[in-house]
Amino acid sequence: METAIISGKGGTGKSCIAAAFASLLNPVVLADCDVETANLFLLFDPLPEETQVFIGGRSAHIDGTLCTNCGLCMEYCRYDAVYLSDGQVAIDEANCEGCGLCSRVCPRQAIAMVDNDKSRLYSGSFRHGQMIYARLAPGEDNSGKLVGLVREKASALALDKQIEDILIDGPPGIGCPVMSAITGVDRVVIVTEPSMSGLLDLQRLLEVVNGFGPSTWVILNKHDLHPAMARRIESFCRKSGIAIAGKLPFDPLVPEAMVHCKSIIEWAPHSGVARELKKIWNTITNQTDNNLWKHKTRVSTPD
Amino acid sequence: MTTHAARNDLAFRIAIASGKGGTGKTFVATNLFYSLLKQNIPVTLADCDAEGPNDAIFFPGRPVRSLPVTRRTPVIDERICTFCGKCRQFCSFHAIFMLPVSRVIRCMDELCHGCGACLYACDAGAISEKEVQMGELNVFSVTRTARIVESRMQPGFPSPVTLIKAAIREAGHANTPLPGHSVLPGHTVLLDAPPGIGCPFVQTVSLADYVILVTEPTPFGLSDLKQSVECLQTMEKPFGVVLNRAGTGNDGVNEYLDKEGFPLLMEIPFEREIAFNYARGRLVCKSWPGFQHALVKMHELIRRTYGNGHHQR
Known part of the structure; x- marks a missing residue:
C-alpha cells in the first residue's frame, strides 16, 4: 500500500505527521519526496547504503575560443539566458532552461550542453525500515522527475525487503513534483491548518488531486489555533465530499520531539497528539482497505 | 551563478524567501508591506508564489487590472x-x-x-505556434503609493518561471503606474518568493537586490536555511535572516548565524495571539506598533546599506 502525505501550503506539519506514521508502521519504506528541502533524514538519521547521481537537466556552456560573438544564440533564446558581458556573449545560468536551441543554432559549434549532475539520491536503512531521500542541487530543474526516481527506488526496496507499506512525504505546492508524488498511490492524505491560506491552498490542491482518483483524506492540524476557521474548513470538506481523518491540537510537544530528533510517537507515545495520530491512521487504513476490498469483489463478479 | 538579465526599472528589490515552507515568508512580506505603506514609502508587493499566492487576502479589494500570461506552444500540421x-x-x-x-x-x-x-x-x-494561457497577473491597488502584483498559475503547468518573471517585471515598472498612482523611481519592490530551492526560487532571488531569509528555530528550519544560504552565496546575493517563532525549538539557528557571522535582522517571538491573528487573515503589525516600527527600521537599514538598486547592473 502506498500512502502519500501532501499539503498545498508549507509548514502545516506534513513531515512531522509522516514521521509519526512511519513509527507506527514499522517496518516501512519511507520515501522523502520533498526533494528540494528534504528533512526526514534529520529525524531518522538513516545509514546511507547507496548513492545515485541524478541528472537534473542540462545547461549551456560557451567556448570563448570558438565564439565569434555573432549573437545568433541571443536572438533565438526565449529565456533571456544569453547576454553580452563586456562585448562577449555569455550564459546566465539562472535563466537557462536547458532547451539546447542555442547550441543548435550556433554556426561555430561553440556552445555545448552540459549535464547538471550535482543532485543525489540516497537510500539506506533506518530504525523503522528503509528510507530514500534526495537532494536537488539549487536551481536545478526536473524535481518532478527526481520525485519519480525516489518512488521507483522505494518500490524496488519494498519488493526486495518484503515490506508492505510505502509512505511518501510529498513536496509542497500544486505543480509537477506533487503530481509526480501522488500518481498511482492508494491513498492521499492532505495536511492543512486552520488559516485563510490553509483553506485556499487546500482548495487548489484538491483541483489537482481530484484528477487522480485515489482515496483522499484531510488532517486538520493545529485546529485549536483558530476554531472558527477550522469549522469553515470542515464544512468545506463535507460539501466537497472529502473525509476528515481527524484533527490534531497545537502541542509544544511536537516541536520538542523534532528538536530531539524523534517522531512524536517515539518522544511522547502516550500524549494526546500521539493517541490521536494512532486513531487517524486506523481510520485511514480501515476505510481504504474496505473500499479496496469492495472494489476488488465488484471487479471479480462475473456479468 | 549570477544573473545579468537586463534591468529596465529603477526599483530596489527585496526578496523574502525561505527553503522550508510555512516559516512565515508571507507573514513577513505582508506585514513589511503594510508597515512601509503606512509610512507613505512607495512600495509594490509581488507575490511570486504562483502555485499558492495568498498575499492579496490580507488586503481586501478587487484587482484593478488582470493580465493574462501566455506561453508559446507548437502546433504541428x-x-x-x-x-x-x-x-x-x-x-x-x-x-x-x-x-x-x-x-x-x-x-x-x-x-x-x-x-x-x-x-x-x-x-x-509543418510547425507553427499558438499562445496558451498559463496563468495571470492580478494587480491590486492598496493606496496611492502601494500596489500588489499577484502571479497565479493555472494547475497543470510544469513551471511557474515565466509567470514569476512577468510579475517581477510588472512590479518594477515605475513608468506604467495605475491611473491615479505615483510610483516613483527607486521605490521598493518586495518579492514574496516561492518555497524550496529549485528553479522558481532561484528565478525570484536572482532578480533581487537583497534577500531576507525567514526561518524557524528547529532542526528542519536550520537545515533548509543552510541550503538557501549555500545557494545565495553561489549567486553572490547579499542576505540577512529573520528568525520567526523565536523562543520555541532550540538555539541551533542562532549558533549557526553567530558562527558564520551572518546578520540576524530580527527575531519574532512565538505567541499564540500572533498565530491566531495571522490565521484570521489579519495583519499582526496593525495592533503591534513595536513590530511595525522594527520592520520600517529593518527596511531603512537594508536600503541605506545596499542603496537604491539603480546603480547596480
Whole structure:
C-alpha cells in the first residue's frame, strides 16, 4: 500500500505527521519526496547504503575560443539566458532552461550542453525500515522527475525487503513534483491548518488531486489555533465530499520531539497528539482497505 | 551563478524567501508591506508564489487590472509533416509524441517549455505556434503609493518561471503606474518568493537586490536555511535572516548565524495571539506598533546599506 502525505501550503506539519506514521508502521519504506528541502533524514538519521547521481537537466556552456560573438544564440533564446558581458556573449545560468536551441543554432559549434549532475539520491536503512531521500542541487530543474526516481527506488526496496507499506512525504505546492508524488498511490492524505491560506491552498490542491482518483483524506492540524476557521474548513470538506481523518491540537510537544530528533510517537507515545495520530491512521487504513476490498469483489463478479 | 538579465526599472528589490515552507515568508512580506505603506514609502508587493499566492487576502479589494500570461506552444500540421523526427530529436523535454505509421504527431503541452527548438528544427514548414494561457497577473491597488502584483498559475503547468518573471517585471515598472498612482523611481519592490530551492526560487532571488531569509528555530528550519544560504552565496546575493517563532525549538539557528557571522535582522517571538491573528487573515503589525516600527527600521537599514538598486547592473 502506498500512502502519500501532501499539503498545498508549507509548514502545516506534513513531515512531522509522516514521521509519526512511519513509527507506527514499522517496518516501512519511507520515501522523502520533498526533494528540494528534504528533512526526514534529520529525524531518522538513516545509514546511507547507496548513492545515485541524478541528472537534473542540462545547461549551456560557451567556448570563448570558438565564439565569434555573432549573437545568433541571443536572438533565438526565449529565456533571456544569453547576454553580452563586456562585448562577449555569455550564459546566465539562472535563466537557462536547458532547451539546447542555442547550441543548435550556433554556426561555430561553440556552445555545448552540459549535464547538471550535482543532485543525489540516497537510500539506506533506518530504525523503522528503509528510507530514500534526495537532494536537488539549487536551481536545478526536473524535481518532478527526481520525485519519480525516489518512488521507483522505494518500490524496488519494498519488493526486495518484503515490506508492505510505502509512505511518501510529498513536496509542497500544486505543480509537477506533487503530481509526480501522488500518481498511482492508494491513498492521499492532505495536511492543512486552520488559516485563510490553509483553506485556499487546500482548495487548489484538491483541483489537482481530484484528477487522480485515489482515496483522499484531510488532517486538520493545529485546529485549536483558530476554531472558527477550522469549522469553515470542515464544512468545506463535507460539501466537497472529502473525509476528515481527524484533527490534531497545537502541542509544544511536537516541536520538542523534532528538536530531539524523534517522531512524536517515539518522544511522547502516550500524549494526546500521539493517541490521536494512532486513531487517524486506523481510520485511514480501515476505510481504504474496505473500499479496496469492495472494489476488488465488484471487479471479480462475473456479468 | 549570477544573473545579468537586463534591468529596465529603477526599483530596489527585496526578496523574502525561505527553503522550508510555512516559516512565515508571507507573514513577513505582508506585514513589511503594510508597515512601509503606512509610512507613505512607495512600495509594490509581488507575490511570486504562483502555485499558492495568498498575499492579496490580507488586503481586501478587487484587482484593478488582470493580465493574462501566455506561453508559446507548437502546433504541428500532420498533413504537411514528413515525419522525419527532427523536431523530436531537437526537443530537450520529450514533448513531441510521434507515430509515423499512423501519421500521428503532436506536442504534449504539459511537458512543453515553449523554447521553439522544434520550430527551428522543422524543414517542412509543418510547425507553427499558438499562445496558451498559463496563468495571470492580478494587480491590486492598496493606496496611492502601494500596489500588489499577484502571479497565479493555472494547475497543470510544469513551471511557474515565466509567470514569476512577468510579475517581477510588472512590479518594477515605475513608468506604467495605475491611473491615479505615483510610483516613483527607486521605490521598493518586495518579492514574496516561492518555497524550496529549485528553479522558481532561484528565478525570484536572482532578480533581487537583497534577500531576507525567514526561518524557524528547529532542526528542519536550520537545515533548509543552510541550503538557501549555500545557494545565495553561489549567486553572490547579499542576505540577512529573520528568525520567526523565536523562543520555541532550540538555539541551533542562532549558533549557526553567530558562527558564520551572518546578520540576524530580527527575531519574532512565538505567541499564540500572533498565530491566531495571522490565521484570521489579519495583519499582526496593525495592533503591534513595536513590530511595525522594527520592520520600517529593518527596511531603512537594508536600503541605506545596499542603496537604491539603480546603480547596480
